[in-house]
Amino acid sequence: xxxxxxxxxxxxxxxxxxxxxxxxxxxxxxxxxxxxxxxxxxxxxxxxxxxxxxxxxxxxxxxxxxxxxxxxxxxxxxxxxxxxxxxxxxxxxxxxxxxxxxxxxxxxxxxxxxxxxxxxxxxxxxxxxxxxxxxxxx
Amino acid sequence: xxxxxxxxxxxxxxxxxxxxxxxxxxxxxxxxxxxxxxxxxxxxxxxxxxxxxxxxxxxxxxxxxxxxxxxxxxxxxxxxxxxxxxxxxxxxxxxxxxxxxxxxxxxxxxxxxxxxxxxxxxxxxxxxxxxxxxxxxx
Amino acid sequence: xxxxxxxxxxxxxxxxxxxxxxxxxxxxxxxxxxxxxxxxxxxxxxxxxxxxxxxxxxxxxxxxxxxxxxxxxxxxxxxxxxxxxxxxxxxxxxxxxxxxxxxxxxxxxxxxxxxxxxxxxxxxxxxxxxxxxxxxxx
Numbered sequence: 001x002x003x004x005x006x007x008x009x010x011x012x013x014x015x016x017x018x019x020x021x022x023x024x025x026x027x028x029x030x031x032x033x034x035x036x037x038x039x040x041x042x043x044x045x046x047x048x049x050x051x052x053x054x055x056x057x058x059x060x061x062x063x064x065x066x067x068x069x070x071x072x073x074x075x076x077x078x079x080x081x082x083x084x085x086x087x088x089x090x091x092x093x094x095x096x097x098x099x100x101x102x103x104x105x106x107x108x109x110x111x112x113x114x115x116x117x118x119x120x121x122x123x124x125x126x127x128x129x130x131x132x133x134x135x136x137x138x
Numbered sequence: 139x140x141x142x143x144x145x146x147x148x149x150x151x152x153x154x155x156x157x158x159x160x161x162x163x164x165x166x167x168x169x170x171x172x173x174x175x176x177x178x179x180x181x182x183x184x185x186x187x188x189x190x191x192x193x194x195x196x197x198x199x200x201x202x203x204x205x206x207x208x209x210x211x212x213x214x215x216x217x218x219x220x221x222x223x224x225x226x227x228x229x230x231x232x233x234x235x236x237x238x239x240x241x242x243x244x245x246x247x248x249x250x251x252x253x254x255x256x257x258x259x260x261x262x263x264x265x266x267x268x269x270x271x272x273x274x275x276x
Numbered sequence: 277x278x279x280x281x282x283x284x285x286x287x288x289x290x291x292x293x294x295x296x297x298x299x300x301x302x303x304x305x306x307x308x309x310x311x312x313x314x315x316x317x318x319x320x321x322x323x324x325x326x327x328x329x330x331x332x333x334x335x336x337x338x339x340x341x342x343x344x345x346x347x348x349x350x351x352x353x354x355x356x357x358x359x360x361x362x363x364x365x366x367x368x369x370x371x372x373x374x375x376x377x378x379x380x381x382x383x384x385x386x387x388x389x390x391x392x393x394x395x396x397x398x399x400x401x402x403x404x405x406x407x408x409x410x411x412x413x414x
Contacts, residue, residue: 044389058218104272113182134380196356242410251320
């Protein structure tokens with residue numbers, strides 16, 4: 001069994017951003033030399049998500065609008081976590097969209113359907129954040 | 139380390155369906171010959187989910203009612219994704235219910251608690267869709 | 277490839293509880309002797325979650341308040357599952373917060389970011405429940 005580990009760094013400019021990281025995940029897979037196995041990709045911060053969906057700008061706007069509607073940032077004081085913090089909503093948004101994805105590796109590729117892409121979802125940005133890629137297989 | 143890969147195909151009749159796929163996942167596991175390891179089961183489409191819950195008709199109706207309440211299909215025009223599309227809500231429903239499950243394999247079986255069953259959740263059906271089963275172990 | 281399996285038992289006193297199980301997961305990892313691989317930790321019951329987030333009391337109160345707002349327990353009769361049951365909301369809460377986490381194992385440790393902790397989220401407690409830890413690697 002082989003294993004491979006890589007941390008990806010992101011510096012976001014806005015509080016909320018959805019970033020396509022499929023290319024970076026594929027680079028890690030190529031560097032691993034693993035042909036059959038499982039790839040874990042997870043946010044290393046608890047106000048961010050890694051998820052698989054479509055690379056379509058209108059949909060991403062819908063995602064962020066919807067998350068804001070169900071778990072609004074304001075009023076900041078409505079959350080008990082927000083004592084010296086203002087990111088309770090970001091923790092909740094991350095819970096909804098999830099921490100991680102596990103992707104099958106088949107014949108050296110991400111075994112994806114036609115529109116699957118990997119995204120980093122930042123809900124409390126404007127500072128450096130990490131995503132982990134861990135691959136095991138042969 | 140062994141690995142095993144199988145794609146399952148579904149043709150749903152309705153826009154929304156929750157289909158018990160536990161038997162098909164168990165068939166893939168038996169075919170793999172793997173006794174100890176991890177099994178990944180994921181939707182290969184971005185408007186569908188794979189999840190673990192109870193096989194109870196009333197609960198499934200509650201799931202679909204609840205998803206419709208928090209991420210309604212109508213009005214279709216309320217979503218920016220819906221330009222030539224009408225499935226933005228299905229992308230959001232899939233984000234809530236998740237893309238995938240990872241299941242432990244112990245002694246050649248799905249290592250499940252008493253009521254755990256695997257479901258394919260379709261939120262934009264009436265066409266052919268795929269689910270992936272990937273198993274690694276020994 | 278090595279594999280390791282351990283079930284953890286919990287008896288919760290309240291209907292809803294969020295319990296930090298990071299120490300128990302680390303004990304299982306140490307017992308496994310596995311240095312590189314993947315660790316799956318999942319609820320074995322379908323009204324409970326395992327998730328990764330922050331160990332902060334105010335945030336946990338926010339999580340439970342928010343889940344109650346979006347998927348309320350009352351009125352019990354509003355759910356079709358609740359015929360001889362009263363836990364349909366707990367199934368929905370679990371769907372939102374997820375069944376499982378997959379954690380990278382690197383150099384014999386949970387490969388975590390600065391604030392990541394593992395929690396068992398109970399939404400229909402006051403009886404014995406199980407969490408599974410499965411580790412594969414080398």
